[in-house]
Amino acid sequence: MGKVSDLYEQGVAEGRIRADQAQRDVLPHLDRVLDDMAAAPAPERRSAWRAFLGVGNPAPAGPEVRGLYLWGGVGRGKSMLMDLMAEAATVPVRRVHFHEFMQEIQAGLNRARQRGDQDTVRPVALEVAAQVRLLCFDEMQITDIADAMIVGRLFQVLLEQGVVIVTTSNRVPEDLYKHGLNRALFLPFIDLIRQRLEIVCLDSPVDHRQGRATGGQVWFCPADAQARTAMDTIWADLTAGAQAGPQRIEVGGRSFDLPLFADGVGRAGFWDLCGRPLGPADYLALSRTVRVLMIDGVPRLSASNYNEAKRFVTLIDALYEAKVRLIASAADQPEQLYNEGEGSFEFERTASRLREMQQAGWGRKT
Known part of the structure; x- marks a missing residue:
């Protein structure tokens, strides 16, 4: 050994x-x-x-x-x-x-x-x-x-x-x-x-995901008209005029649709992915389909939308493990999205991962 x-x-x-x-x-x-x-x-x-x-x-x-x-x-x-x-x-x-x-x-x-x-x-x-x-x-x-x-x-x-x-x-x-x-x-x-x-x-006082050099902006908050314009610009640049449309993703004999997909880049609203009864298998299949995922309108999370928040955590886990590049607009910075209530402890890991996923050079090598 x-x-x-x-x-x-x-x-x-x-x-x-x-x-x-x-x-x-x-x-x-x-x-x-x-x-x-x-x-x-x-x-x-x-x-x-x-x-x-x-x-x-x-x-x-x-x-x-x-x-x-x-x-x-x-x-x-x-x-x-x-x-x-x-x-x-x-x-x-x-x-x-x-x-x-x-x-x-x-x-x-x-x-x-x-x-x-x-x-x-x-x-x-x-x-x-x-x-x-x-x-x-x-x-x-x-x-x-x-x-x-x-x-x-x-x-x-x-x-x-x-x-x-x-x-x-x-x-x-x-x-x-x-x-x-x-x-x-x-x-x-x-x-x-x-x-x-x-x-x-492992009792370290240092979060090694913080303080890393970030690349171009990939997290836009608040999710207002300015953020929408920025997201649209990035989408146009990444897809380079390719024909975009829904992408059906098959999962164990059933399927769900990703609203927009072109040239390996997917785009969906938060509620498209987390407002429906999707689970880990769905998000794993999604992460194998796209190399970049754009999510519009991530809201603040709390007990009032606990199920949606739980799905978002599972989605980020799948994207992180598959090294899928994430671009998103959201109500606030990752650390401020879910500050109290059931599930807030687990979200600390998600917020840390969202920070790491913003760093320069992070993502699947293609």
């Missing part, structure tokens, strides 16, 4: 990483996971069918390798450290946003139900375990009851199969799915995290 700390110091020396003592303090914990994996024999791997039928030794060989739960405020470098972790690993590894991973799991559960499987979670977890030994999740957050009700069983099977889990989050484990429906059924998962993952806080 490589060393996360070596890759980190190399990045600092090359000027790609801004040195941060709080980040350096957690590097030994990341190195420890890889060292333990290198010292432990690889677990016995069975085919999904043999595992499902109970044929062979169900327990992984060798000592248990304890994973890692790295939490801290937004913009502290957790995602960057997760990238380094995946790069340093020499075992089969997957680095994936937690939201995207759970979408894949839910799709697998649907297939298992269609097969008539009584235990739908186990075969899906076994498929994952057959492909990776180290799972690196970025941004664990659980707001969907469908995810909350199966994630404990999913992790239990993965850990039984010897998969090592490393994850980042903005919250301590006890705050996951806070105030969620039927949360009592979720609490054993928190106990499982505490038992099987080392809990480490």
